[in-house]
Amino acid sequence: MKSTLQENLTQINNRIREACQRASRNRNEVRLLLATKTVEAERVQQVLDLGESLIGENKVQELKEKCSLYKNPTPEVHFIGHLQSNKIKEVIKWANCIESIDRLSLAEKLNNRLEFEQRKIDIFIQVNTSYEESKFGVAPEKAIDLIRSVSALKNLNIKGLMTIGLFSAEPEKVRKCFQLLKKIQVEAKALQIPGVALDELSMGMSGDLEIAIEEGATIVRVGTAIFGKRIHPDSYYWNEA
Ligand SMILES: *Cc1c(COP(=O)(O)O)cnc(C)c1O
Numbered sequence: 001m002k003s004t005l006q007e008n009l010t011q012i013n014n015r016i017r018e019a020c021q022r023a024s025r026n027r028n029e030v031r032l033l034l035a036t037k038t039v040e041a042e043r044v045q046q047v048l049d050l051g052e053s054l055i056g057e058n059k060v061q062e063l064k065e066k067c068s069l070y071k072n073p074t075p076e077v078h079f080i081g082h083l084q085s086n087k088i089k090e091v092i093k094w095a096n097c098i099e100s101i102d103r104l105s106l107a108e109k110l111n112n113r114l115e116f117e118q119r120k121i122d123i124f125i126q127v128n129t130s131y132e133e134s135k136f137g138v139a140p141e142k143a144i145d146l147i148r149s150v151s152a153l154k155n156l157n158i159k160g161l162m163t164i165g166l167f168s169a170e171p172e173k174v175r176k177c178f179q180l181l182k183k184i185q186v187e188a189k190a191l192q193i194p195g196v197a198l199d200e201l202s203m204g205m206s207g208d209l210e211i212a213i214e215e216g217a218t219i220v221r222v223g224t225a226i227f228g229k230r231i232h233p234d235s236y237y238w239n240e241a
Pocket of ligand 1: 035037058080081164205206207221222223224225234237
């Protein structure tokens with residue numbers, strides 16, 4: 001008998017495939033990131049065993065508790081939560097990529113630490129496309145400046161942009177957020193800043209991944225639709241501390 005996790009995963013992969021078809025995109029242009037906050041390592045492992053290979057964590061504590069438990073082949077790990085600079089050392093022990101770089105001070109501290117360790121890491125710039133106070137991310141008008149400044153930091157590879165977008169029952173309002181992220185990508189690419197690739201757009205979650213794929217997402221981050229509801233509201237994970 002199929003497990004619930006397996007059924008949920010099949011459904012999500014069907015949604016992604018159908019959205020790609022509608023948008024005339026190749027299915028392999030879009031990766032599924034499992035948003036695993038609060039989910040026990042054992043359940044995450046079950047989904048990894050079904051063939052998934054990319055996970056995202058929001059809290060440093062969970063990152064370090066769970067990541068050492070995954071079996072080979074271990075998943076690619078992205079950090080997608082708000083990052084405090086005093087947690088940098090711990091995060092880079094576990095994460096292959098940090099999607100939530102939203103201020104120069106943080107990028108500089110991260111770069112210093114990586115320089116000290118003589119290594120590099122992939123990062124995304126997080127943009128607050130919904131202009132909500134409650135969400136992190138650089139303001140859209142300041143995104144290009146931040147990309148430029150961060151591009152000078154030699155131990156960070158800027159791979160793309162990330163956004164959470166508006167939670168709204170009105171799809172067209174959600175779509176505007178994703179279109180804005182795409183627009184920033186196009187503008188930034190046109191500047192041909194040395195060392196900046198910016199091919200990735202991480203956007204779209206359980207409720208809005210179709211819209212995100214239509215607007216160019218290369219990574220969709222899905223939690224609830226695979227693992228079920230969480231006990232805390234999302235604001236708990238997106239806020240400081
Ligand atoms: C929790 C979370 C997700 C996944 O959200 P769901 O609605 O559960 O799919 C995606 N991105 C970030 C940054 C998150 O914190």
